[in-house]
Amino acid sequence: MPKGKKQHYVPQFYLRLFSQDKDSIRLYNINQKKFFIAPIKNVCYESYYYDKDGKIEDALAKLEEIASNIIYSIIKNNNINHIKEEDYFHLLNFILAQHSRTKSMGDATIELVNKLFDKVKPKSIKDVKLTSDHPTLDSLSASLLSAPLILDLKPILLINNTKKDFITSDNPAILFNSFFNDKIDGGTTGFNQTGLQIFYPISQKLLLLLYDNDFYKIIGENNSTLIIKKEEDVRRMNGLQILHCDEDIYYLNLDIANDLKLQHRQIGFKRPKQKIELETIGIRKEEGKTHELIRNSSTKIKYNLDKLSFMKNKNNVDKEFGLRNEGLLEQHKKFVEDLIKEKVRERETNKNKEK
Helix, strand or coil: CCCCCEEECCCHHHHHCCCCCCCEEEEEECCCCEEEEEEHHHCCEEECCCCCCCHHHHHHHHHHHHHHHHHHHHHHHCCCCCCCHHHHHHHHHHHHHHHHCCHHHHHHHHHHHHHHHHHHCCHHHCCCCCCCCCCCHHHHHHHCCCHHHHCCCEEEEEEECCCCCCCEECCCCEEECCCCCCCCCCCCCCCCECCCEEEEEEECCEEEEEECCCCEEECCCECCEEEECCHHHHHHHHHHHHHHCCCEEEECCHHHHHHHHHHHHHHHHHCCCCCEEEEEEEEEEECCEEEEEEEEEECCCCCCCCCCCCEEECCCCCCCCCECCHHHHHHHHHHHHHHHHHHHHHHHHHHHHHC
8 A cells, every 4th residue: 555545533553552462453343243353554544534645644643743642641640730731732632633533524524515415406416425535624624723612621530440441432532511412402512612521531541531610510539630430430431432433442451342242232222323413493585595594513412421420410500501611712713813824924934935
């Protein structure tokens, strides 16, 4: 295979965190309901997934190098308090990029485009479907600019002190909102929406949780860490990976396999058949034509996290569903504007050098 053709949407360094020999990884395929051992280099990739000239792949490799060192240090120290502010920003950038670069996200993008296309295409081309060679570029680009939007989420490192391991998947950075998931129609996991939670396992014994402190109470936290003592808590968080993965679950130790298959059998029916939902929220008629205002959102997964022993919804919260922090929106806007100005200056400098 030509160099640069095999482009991973889950970094190989991350998958090695769940591998015993650092070359291969145990996996459970959701669709086939079978277990396999596969070379890490041969999972979570597509040919020329980002581009053919390798520029995006190279840029992601630089981000991965920074993030890997931060994650290695978290694993070594069993703590996140030593992370410098700049490194923490890079880590948030990496987690959002991971969420937005997967095959699952690419499939959702293509599904959205075709659902919208179906509403406007003439009947003469009813069998035509749109596709893309690089379906995650827009979501990835947006996520790489969005770290300022989640700076207010409170981070905590969950340390698994049970005999049951954390698992991960081909879609490992899970955005959820257990407070509003059953209360609000439409999407509830926007980067700046109230009640947001992000679950990101970084080893079989460590999981990084980011959460909206206005809506959730963490019981037993100590210095930004929490010891998980109940296997059922681990199992319930593992369920997020089962429900959100594209097709593969990854795990370190063989002894979790039977329970993994059992849990898939118990909750697998909750996995959505479609990734995107469209909702008409307004109709306007003008000059004999009907115009629709359409809202799109990720298909909701009905899953109860209220049973987690260490995280509870707060009572009597006086904030409604909506924007979590308008100040961060302004910060995000300035962040993007400054990046654009910097790119313009670089172009002008390069032009002057060429003269």
